[in-house]
Amino acid sequence: xxxxxxxxxxxxxxxxxxxxxxVDKSNADNALLTLxxxxxxxxxxxxxxxxxxxxxxxxxxxxxxxxxxxxxxxTSDSASPILWMHGPAGTGKSAIAQSFCDKLYSxxxxxxxxxxxxxxxxxxxxxxxxxxxAYQLAQMSTTYKTAITRRLxxxxxxxxxxxxxxxxxxxxxxxxxxxxxxGRSLVIVIDGLDECEGDDRQAEILRSLPNLASLPLLRIxxxxxxxxxxxxxxxxxxxxxxxxxxxxxxxxxDVELYLTAAxxxxxxxxxxxxxxxxxxxxxxxxDKSSGHFIYAATVIRFVEDKYCDxxxxxxIVTEVQPSEQNSNFVxxxxxxxELYLQILSKVPVQLPLSRxxxxxxxxxxxxxxxxxxxxxxxxxxxxxxxTIQRLHSxxxxxxxxxxxxxxxEYMSVYHASFLDFLCDRNRSQNFHFSNIDRQxxxxxxxxxxxxxxxxxxxxxxxx
Numbered sequence: 001x002x003x004x005x006x007x008x009x010x011x012x013x014x015x016x017x018x019x020x021x022x023v024d025k026s027n028a029d030n031a032l033l034t035l036x037x038x039x040x041x042x043x044x045x046x047x048x049x050x051x052x053x054x055x056x057x058x059x060x061x062x063x064x065x066x067x068x069x070x071x072x073x074x075t076s077d078s079a080s081p082i083l084w085m086h087g088p089a090g091t092g093k094s095a096i097a098q099s100f101c102d103k104l105y106s107x108x109x110x111x112x113x114x115x116x117x118x119x120x121x122x123x124x125x126x127x128x129x130x131x132x133x134a135y136q137l138a139q140m141s142t143t144y145k146t147a148i149t150r151r152l153x154x155x156x157x158x159x160x161x162x163x164x165x166x167x168x169x170x171x172x173x174x175x176x177x178x179x180x181x182x183g184r185s186l187v188i189v190i191d192g193l194d195e196c197e198g199d200d201r202q203a204e205i206l207r208s209l210p211n212l213a214s215l216p217l218l219r220i221x222x223x224x225x226x227x228x229x230x231x232x233x234x235x236x237x238x239x240x241x242x243x244x245x246x247x248x249x250x251x252x253x254d255v256e257l258y259l260t261a262a263x264x265x266x267x268x269x270x271x272x273x274x275x276x277x278x279x280x281x282x283x284x285x286x287d288k289s290s291g292h293f294i295y296a297a298t299v300i301r302f303v304e305d306k307y308c309d310x311x312x313x314x315x316i317v318t319e320v321q322p323s324e325q326n327s328n329f330v331x332x333x334x335x336x337x338e339l340y341l342q343i344l345s346k347v348p349v350q351l352p353l354s355r356x357x358x359x360x361x362x363x364x365x366x367x368x369x370x371x372x373x374x375x376x377x378x379x380x381x382x383x384x385x386x387t388i389q390r391l392h393s394x395x396x397x398x399x400x401x402x403x404x405x406x407x408x409e410y411m412s413v414y415h416a417s418f419l420d421f422l423c424d425r426n427r428s429q430n431f432h433f434s435n436i437d438r439q440x441x442x443x444x445x446x447x448x449x450x451x452x453x454x455x456x457x458x459x460x461x462x463x
């Protein structure tokens with residue numbers, strides 16, 4: 001009888017332990033779900049949107065990638081824990097960051113990544129940054145996952161705290177539980193910081209980095225344009241002492257490699273002779289690119305339009321002539337401006353180009369689907385789709401993860417420089433969109449919204 005009672009007692013203990021384990025696992029899962037819901041799933045290097053943000057073409061940007069790899073693996077006391085990789089628009093910074101993330105991920109040394117995008121409701125939101133990094137780190141480190149869920153369970157509201165408190169309690173405090181016994185550093189990659197909403201928020205993120213970088217074997221890569229306010233913060237003592245700078249220059253050789261490979265793919269897809277395009281045409285594109293990938297990539301997207309003849313499309317972009325501009329104005333990207341103007345001028349007049357561009361320039365496309373925009377502007381979906389089709393080298397159609405409607409389509413620009421172009425009268429000329437135009441557009445959309453009260457609670461125009 002004593003043996004039976006003993007076995008029963010052990011059985012009850014085991015059942016209790018299993019039940020407790022099940023409850024703990026359920027609590028942990030709930031905490032992680034809370035963290036996931038506060039993050040931006042579409043901002044990571046392996047999100048669906050990353051497929052429209054391709055990595056570097058093979059054999060390009062090799063020197064920069066080698067420097068990043070060497071920096072990330074340097075665990076000496078003299079190593080800089082923070083690296084700021086900067087360069088002007090269109091030099092391929094995001095492609096480099098994407099390639100670097102892919103490599104780190106394959107080596108299991110990517111702690112987390114965040115790719116900001118201007119005007120995007122989640123990827124442009126600074127409050128999404130640290131929860132997104134924390135969620136990714138929890139996926140790769142079981143000890144960190146345990147530590148973060150232990151903190152989230154009693155206080156899920158910490159996800160609504162300030163950026164400083166989020167960083168401290170989501171990353172710095174629980175990071176001490178991460179197993180770094182193998183001696184390998186972990187890397188956080190933050191791309192497009194200049195596209196984060198609010199200059200003050202960008203500065204706040206930067207000023208918090210020294211505290212994060214003080215953690216053992218943690219490296220932080222920041223990628224952005226060298227905007228004045230960002231450059232100023234990097235010059236402050238705390239960051240200056242712990243940060244290394246890396247400039248991404250324009251590279252004619254890399255752009256030529258990219259063009260050669262891209263035109264080869266177009267030839268295969270369309271059955272074009274091997275002598276196409278002519279060497280002079282490639283040379284002209286290369287000269288106008290100034291070694292910047294954005295120009296070359298825009299040309300390729302324009303030429304490979306499946307609804308047009310590639311030879312005709314190539315002739316259009318290689319015969320672009322300088323436009324008349326204010327004689328006192330010097331554009332930072334004259335060749336790119338000419339290309340943008342040429343593409344826009346080829347859109348048939350019967351299509352609602354100006355209204356589609358106005359929505360993009362005002363960034364209403366970040367919050368409203370194409371169907372909602374059509375409803376508010378009184379445009380048929382087919383008209384908008386045809387317009388976007390003619391602008392496919394500049395604008396893409398994408399679907400977004402929850403909480404956005406499943407199946408809804410949204411407009412998005414390939415590169416933030418197109419927004420800069422539209423909002424600068426000297427650059428975009430007749431296609432310019434002013435602040436007054438934005439106010440008028442918002443007023444008209446709100447009038448339409450008030451007349452259709454059934455949608456008044458569903459649509460939220462950006463401020």
